[in-house]
Amino acid sequence: MKLHFPNSYAEIDLQTITKNIRELKKRTAAKKILSVVKCNGYGHGAVRVAREAEPEVDWFGVAFVDEAIELRMGGIKKPILVFEVPSARTAAAYQTHGLTATISDLAHFSILMDGTKYHLNFDTGMNRLGFSPSKAPEVRKMAIVNQRLICSGIYSHYSMADDPGSKEVEKQLKAFRDVLKHFDEIPLVHICNTGGAVHYDLEEFDMVRTGLTQLGYAAGRVQPDWLEPVLTWKSKVVQVKKVSKGESVSYDATWTAPIDCFIGTIPVGYGDGILRSLSNKLKVSVNGAMYPVVGNVTMDYIMINLGNKKIPVETEVTLLGGDAWSASKWAEEAGSNVHEILTGLSDRMARSYTNY
Numbered sequence: 001m002k003l004h005f006p007n008s009y010a011e012i013d014l015q016t017i018t019k020n021i022r023e024l025k026k027r028t029a030a031k032k033i034l035s036v037v038k039c040n041g042y043g044h045g046a047v048r049v050a051r052e053a054e055p056e057v058d059w060f061g062v063a064f065v066d067e068a069i070e071l072r073m074g075g076i077k078k079p080i081l082v083f084e085v086p087s088a089r090t091a092a093a094y095q096t097h098g099l100t101a102t103i104s105d106l107a108h109f110s111i112l113m114d115g116t117k118y119h120l121n122f123d124t125g126m127n128r129l130g131f132s133p134s135k136a137p138e139v140r141k142m143a144i145v146n147q148r149l150i151c152s153g154i155y156s157h158y159s160m161a162d163d164p165g166s167k168e169v170e171k172q173l174k175a176f177r178d179v180l181k182h183f184d185e186i187p188l189v190h191i192c193n194t195g196g197a198v199h200y201d202l203e204e205f206d207m208v209r210t211g212l213t214q215l216g217y218a219a220g221r222v223q224p225d226w227l228e229p230v231l232t233w234k235s236k237v238v239q240v241k242k243v244s245k246g247e248s249v250s251y252d253a254t255w256t257a258p259i260d261c262f263i264g265t266i267p268v269g270y271g272d273g274i275l276r277s278l279s280n281k282l283k284v285s286v287n288g289a290m291y292p293v294v295g296n297v298t299m300d301y302i303m304i305n306l307g308n309k310k311i312p313v314e315t316e317v318t319l320l321g322g323d324a325w326s327a328s329k330w331a332e333e334a335g336s337n338v339h340e341i342l343t344g345l346s347d348r349m350a351r352s353y354t355n356y
Contacts, residue, residue, distance in 0.1 A: 006350035007267040008235035008319070012044055014052040015355035016230045017214050021056040023226050024213050028197050034059035034081065034190065036211030038067055043273075043345040044215060044231055047074030048353055053214055054078055061209055065090045065099065072097045081119060081153070085129065086111050100152060104129045106138070109146045119153035120183070124175040124191075125168060126159040133175050136182040153188035154180070155209075161195030162220030162337070169200055195219040217338045223328050231342070232321035233349065236314050237264040237286070240306065249303050250295025255280055262306040263294070266317050271299040273345040274319070277334045285324040286317050 021033065035057040041049035050060055050071055060080045062068045068080045081100045084090075086108050094101050094116045101112055104121040112118065120139060123130030131139050143151050156176045160168040176191050190207035192200075197208040198218045212219055216229035243249065243257045266284070270276045274297050282293040284304060291304040304317075318324040320341075325333075327341040334341070 001347050003348070003350050006348070007238075008233060008272060008348070009350040009352055010044075010345065011232045011234065012048070012351060012353050013230050013232075013355050014048065014353055016216065016228050017049060017052045018056055020214050020216055020227055020230070021053060021210075024197065024208070024210060025056075027226075028192075028208050030190075030192065030197070030206060030208040032058040032188070032190075032207040034061050034207050034209040035214060036061040036209055037071070038063040038083075038211070039343045042211055042215055042339065043342040045351055045353075046070060047076070048351075048356075049214070050074065050076050052356065059207065061211075065093050068099045069093065069097055072099075083121075083129075091116075102129075104131060106135075106142055109142050109149065112149055114148040115150065117150045117152045119155055119188070120151065120186070122154070122156045122176065122179045124156045124172040124179070126157050128157075130156065133179045136179045140182045151186060153190065154183050154186045155190045158191065158193050158196045161193060161200060162218075163195070163222050164199040169196065193219070198224060212338060212342075215342070217327060217342075219338065221328070221332065223326070229321050229326055231327075232324075233319045233345065234322075235266050235268050235317050235319055237311060237317060238267050238313060239265040240310055240313060241265075242310075248295070250279075250298060252296055254296050255294040257305075261308065262310045264291070264304045264306050264311065264315075264317075266302050266304065266319075267300060268319065268349075269298045269300045269302055271346060272348050273341075274302060275330075275334045275336065275341070275344065277336070278330065281333045282330070283325060284317050284319050285322065286311060286315060288323055290324075 035053040037046045037050050040046050064084050068082050083102050086101045091111055091113050095113050101118040102121050103118045121130040160166040189205040192208045194210045194212045216227045240262055243263050245257055245259050248256045276297045279296040283290045293302050294305045295303050327338045330341045331337050
């Protein structure tokens with residue numbers, strides 16, 4: 001949707017992406033960085049994020065072939081690993097656009113076209129996609145038989161590395177090391193996602209995959225102070241009205257005014273990415289002061305309690321980032337995670353880029 005009159009906008013500081021990647025490099029032993037820009041770059045704009053990151057990283061990663069094609073059409077030249085299961089309908093696209101496939105089932109060897117590059121994916125605990133470690137000898141045989149394809153890497157994925165202290169991380173690492181005994185000639189090995197790279201001092205092999213880190217966040221509750229969020233989301237107050245003590249606000253009357261007060265209405269809601277679970281929890285920033293959202297979040301609007309301050313219509317409001325709550329604070333209050341908060345920011349929001 002082309003926006004002519006947006007009601008909110010995100011300011012995305014591109015230089016901060018570079019800064020965050022460089023900070024990650026200082027803290028990891030991995031030789032290479034894979035920048036994950038799936039789901040429209042976690043809501044930040046995949047092509048713009050990738051263009052900024054490309055001089056600092058070695059690979060890109062996306063969930064689906066269409067996302068990889070978007071990057072190629074946007075001018076991205078570096079290797080792109082596609083995580084999804086290959087199919088007959090996508091097989092030609094890997095060759096046409098110079099993409100690297102993921103093979104996670106024996107059937108995939110027969111789907112891909114001659115000359116296609118691929119990485120093997122082993123499931124060491126996620127139980128989503130990937131070969132069972134016990135299949136390693138059989139997978140090796142299939143890789144040797146199918147030398148019409150080019151095996152350029154092997155990887156797994158941590159399931160519980162979002163925060164420090166998980167015993168599952170070491171368990172998965174051991175399982176992956178056992179798999180690698182069968183594939184010592186494969187040139188590129190990776191398992192660390194954002195959490196694994198940020199929170200664990202473990203062997204990281206050849207490459208680290210990171211999506212959130214470049215955008216200024218870690219995956220879980222523990223947020224390192226060396227990361228700086230890239231995105232700030234802003235809107236404006238469109239109406240201010242006096243509400244008397246005892247009157248309710250929004251659907252279902254979940255909030256009632258304890259005293260006479262002013263209510264400011266802001267033209268964003270769950271249609272824009274503000275989770276309804278943040279009703280009566282979220283706080284936003286107006287002129288440097290924090291004001292609570294009251295009543296249920298609606299599709300197109302939220303209301304804030306201004307107390308005895310009747311601020312002017314058109315006053316700017318910071319919803320996320322900047323001097324307002326971070327995405328990690330949103331996630332904490334909503335019982336969610338940073339990924340959902342950022343990827344939930346809708347296309348009704350305008351995005352502007354600074355420092356490029």
